[in-house]
Amino acid sequence: MRPSRTSYPLSWRLMDAVEAVAAAVWPRSFSAAVPWLMLMPAVVLVGLLVLGLWDMADGSFRTLDTATFLPSDDYSLANYDRAFTEKLFFTVASRSLIGSLIVTVITLVFAFPYSYVMVRTRSAALRKFLLIALFLPFFIGQVVRAYGWLIILGSQGMVNEALGLVGVAPIRLLYNYPAVLFGLVQYMLPFAVLMLAPALTAIPEEMESAAGSLGANWVRTFIHVVLPLAKPGFIGAGLVVMTLSLTDFAIPAILGGGSQDFIANAIYDQFFRTSDQGMGATLALLLVAVGSIMVGVVFALFGAGTLAMGRSK
Amino acid sequence: MTGPSKPFLNLGRRRFLQGVGLAGAAGLVGMPFGRAFAAEPEKPKEIIVRAWGGSWVDSLKKGVSDPFTEATGIAVRHDLTEDNEIQPKVWAAVAQKRVPPIHINWDTTTNATKSALRGVTEDLSDLSNLANVTELAKPVGLDGYPIVNTYGYVYVLAYRPSAFPDGAPKSWKDLLDPKLKGRIALYNDGIGFHFPAQVAGGGKLEDIPDNMQAAWDFIAKIKEQEPLLGEDPDFTAWFQKGEIDAACTISTNAREAKANGVDIAWTVPEEGAKYDTDGLWIPKGLPENELYWAKQYINFAITKDAQQVWLDGLGLPGVVPGVNPPADLVGDPSYPTTEADFKKLIRISSKVQVEHESEWFGKFKEIMQG
Known part of the structure; x- marks a missing residue:
């Protein structure tokens, strides 16, 4: 009896052909290399970054000749000497470091209850509202958001107008350090919530119920159950917020009124205002080094948190 | 363009011809521009002029770019990249022997001087209209005209x-x-x-x-x-x-x-109060024909008619004698x-x-x- 053609349909034949071609191009014996092949995009990306850093490292050892505006042929540590001895760079670096730590702490404090309610609420409407409120800022760029604060907090802005209604004279809410920190916290909050939410989702609700049934009130449950189990989320969120704050450019530039520069602003000045690319490269490399050390210390002390994708360390 | 600006454009067109040295023979005036420039290098479709935004670029467009386009048929595109940010791009292009991203840089004289010292600027000494400008047009402390100052x-x-x-x-x-x-x-x-x-x-x-x-x-x-x-x-x-x-x-x-x-x-x-100048300069590395027309743009920018309209918009004194101050700035410090x-x-x-x-x-x- 002749077999029916439908017993081996055309789509299967096509798949056989595709498999045969795939086997010819990538034999089964190569299968061990598949994970490495999938890593290739990341390797290329990091490789390009390293190449750029190498070029910057070369530039950082060359000083600017202001008679020709060319970098020197000779290598020296002059730029690094300036970076470590000039008061300007110390001021800007310490402001950036302290600022990033303050912003990280405040952002995590605000992000936790938001994430907790978003994850635990039984109201689908409230969860959707919180999600929309979380993602909406991502559609608005950082610069636009900063300008929004100029409108709201300016001398003739909405806040001062409201204060004027109750007889309070206009006060300067912008162009100072607190304004920069405020702007950074507002910018970083969605990032922190996004990093915290998966960690909170991973905490079984039954754990909290069990703590309650054993007599713990909500404060003890929160301190002894939720917070410890949420630690990976805090670490991941903290790392992201800290590194983004440390390297931020736009918020200090727009809300700082020119006198609250962070390191990124100082780097921009060297590259684009004084045309001293060697000094700019030096500051950029030091920023990378400081950021990496801070992340390394956190990894060593607390692990990588949610960034470790479930691994303990 | 229509209305009151037309007489200026007609005048500007004649001035432009004089500026580029093509109106030496009176019979050339009124000749179709395609023919007037027939002996000149090939025209690019456009030239790119880096400029500051807002009223700055509006004034340049009205006083220089639009009349230049009308006279030559070459479109002028204004690149509003910040002067500080275009500088490293131009420097890198010249160092790598690539065609630079702009034809003309409208720049502060201080910034432009850095580029001149680095050797990335074309010499503009052969512009015919330099014969008619004040000493303000000449950059101080540099040889020749790597930059032409256009106003103070x-x-x-x-x-x-x-x-x-x-x-x-x-x-x-x-x-x-x-x-x-x-x-x-x-x-x-x-x-x-x-x-x-x-x-x-x-x-x-x-x-x-x-x-x-x-x-x-x-x-x-x-x-x-x-x-x-x-x-x-x-x-x-x-x-x-x-x-x-x-x-x-x-x-x-x-x-x-x-x-x-x-x-x-x-x-x-x-x-x-500090008095300073801005100027125009051309980066090295342009094709010959584009360099020629970029020079003509700058040559036109230092004609009296171009300066009058351009600098009326900016409210700044130019480098050509006889440019009248805007009415609101007569006697102004x-x-x-x-x-x-x-x-x-x-x-x-x-x-x-x-x-x-x-x-x-x-x-x-x-x-x-x-």
């Missing part, structure tokens, strides 16, 4: 009259009045303020650049006033939004704020025309400024960021 400007003390009920401030020291705390603004690199600060601080201009302690002392006092630090667009915005009452800024920004309805005036205080006017202003060579810019920038920032 003054860093005035702009102020809100309502904040100065006793009349215009007479001295930069008036900015130290406690009632102005948090209500004044400077450029974020201190440009325009160093030299008057040297005088206001009790120093001498002759001591620049060797001893500027008086300037730093005065700037340190200004720092106590918690000034805002920004760039050109910031000043206009800050005056409009009521953030500041006084600023050291280019008169054009103050004039623009006034045109936008802000109650603002400006003055040159008794210590003087920000529009110097006489020797007496210039005596009130402070001009330091671009070369000195360039050589010490990084040092002055660092010192100013150190004070202001402290």
